[in-house]
Amino acid sequence: MEETNINILSEQFDLYMKKGKEARAKGNVSLAKRNFLLASETMMQMAKQSQGKLKAVRMERARGLVKISENLQKAPEKTGKSDKKQDEEDDDLKKWQAAQIPNISFDDVAGLEDVKKAITIKMINPTKYPEKYKMYGKKTGGGVLLYGPPGTGKTMIAKAIANEVGAKFYAVKGSDIVSKWVGDSEKNINSLFEEANKQERAIIFIDEMDSLIGKRGLDTHNDKRVNEFLQQIDGFAGRNPNLLLLGATNRPWDIDSAAMRSGRFSQKIYLPLPDAPARKFMIEKNMKGVPVTKNFDVDKIVTQTEKYSGADLEELCDRAKDEPLLKAIATDKVVLVSNADFDRVLDEMPPSVTEKEIAEFEKYNEEINGYIKKRTKKQS
Numbered sequence: 001m002e003e004t005n006i007n008i009l010s011e012q013f014d015l016y017m018k019k020g021k022e023a024r025a026k027g028n029v030s031l032a033k034r035n036f037l038l039a040s041e042t043m044m045q046m047a048k049q050s051q052g053k054l055k056a057v058r059m060e061r062a063r064g065l066v067k068i069s070e071n072l073q074k075a076p077e078k079t080g081k082s083d084k085k086q087d088e089e090d091d092d093l094k095k096w097q098a099a100q101i102p103n104i105s106f107d108d109v110a111g112l113e114d115v116k117k118a119i120t121i122k123m124i125n126p127t128k129y130p131e132k133y134k135m136y137g138k139k140t141g142g143g144v145l146l147y148g149p150p151g152t153g154k155t156m157i158a159k160a161i162a163n164e165v166g167a168k169f170y171a172v173k174g175s176d177i178v179s180k181w182v183g184d185s186e187k188n189i190n191s192l193f194e195e196a197n198k199q200e201r202a203i204i205f206i207d208e209m210d211s212l213i214g215k216r217g218l219d220t221h222n223d224k225r226v227n228e229f230l231q232q233i234d235g236f237a238g239r240n241p242n243l244l245l246l247g248a249t250n251r252p253w254d255i256d257s258a259a260m261r262s263g264r265f266s267q268k269i270y271l272p273l274p275d276a277p278a279r280k281f282m283i284e285k286n287m288k289g290v291p292v293t294k295n296f297d298v299d300k301i302v303t304q305t306e307k308y309s310g311a312d313l314e315e316l317c318d319r320a321k322d323e324p325l326l327k328a329i330a331t332d333k334v335v336l337v338s339n340a341d342f343d344r345v346l347d348e349m350p351p352s353v354t355e356k357e358i359a360e361f362e363k364y365n366e367e368i369n370g371y372i373k374k375r376t377k378k379q380s
């Protein structure tokens, strides 16, 4: 999986910080907020590529920036909206449309056949076989919610969907809509749907759905967002067959239950931890082209990593390369990666998703979809 070079990220971070500080000095709160949040997001990406203490420091810095942006005071509202504010909101809307869709396809995504199939039926085949769809009176578009533990590929598959489906892709994070536009978020949900509805074919992808539409009754801002969201989703469901709403969350139980009802998110798909073939695929992908010992045994690692998520496997492979790489630098020779390198990292790297969390997901999945994925049974 391609990562943005740390130097590029660092440059981006400096730029966002500079813009954020300039905007703050000029009293342009929304622009300052936006840039500090972008800086925070960039710092988070840098943290994800780091390890140990540096990782912790970077995560802390990223969180600190969210706080800074939250604490910025809104300038006193004048009556009527200035052109400038409107321009900014328009810019925000444009930003939602993924500028460059990363080069990820379904073939890069291990397993997750249910999701691939659902998207193929709802969005890819209708354009390929319109007369067949007509003949069967098959409905297209609608809402699909992806849920599962962290690091199981929800965000990744959304990006792959954007590539596979030749549609306009609006990607937003629930937490972004909420933190950028406290009080304004209902209006922005509305304009997001409006904008997407104008397109011939569009996908709205809302990541971290739980932070956008939490259970009602605890927070008035949230309740307003939920009501707006329900209106929007009811408005487009059945009306625009070319609009797909894709939501992702790792806290599905926090989402307001009315939004989960059939006809809204008519399909709710569980993304479990990867099974053995999926793990093998991911380990091989992460080790592609890397010099390994002759007797390097991928299947052994597959067996050792039963409860590891895709994100864990990525980190595992990355960390296993550390020591051979350092030795290669020190000796200026090719040092092969071996199973021992993996054993060493595995000793100090437990799976990030706990048994308790997995149980919680499987229970939830059973309640929602009426069955539990018999994933583990299939494994050797």
Ligand SMILES: Nc1ncnc2c1ncn2[C@@H]1O[C@H](COP(=O)(O)OP(=O)(O)OP(=O)(O)O)[C@@H](O)[C@H]1O
Binding pocket: 001, 108, 109, 110, 111, 112, 148, 149, 150, 151, 152, 153, 154, 155, 156, 157, 249, 250, 274, 278, 282, 309, 310, 311, 312, 314
């Ligand atoms: N099914 C998969 N196939 C290939 N790679 C995967 C898969 N699942 C996870 N990964 C790897 O793990 C990384 C993290 O996955 P991703 O960000 O999509 O997780 P997520 O489910 O969105 O997690 P979160 O709930 O924390 O947002 C990806 O960049 C990818 O390298």
Ligand SMILES: [Mg+2]
Binding pocket: 154, 155, 156, 207, 248
């Ligand atoms: Mg994600």
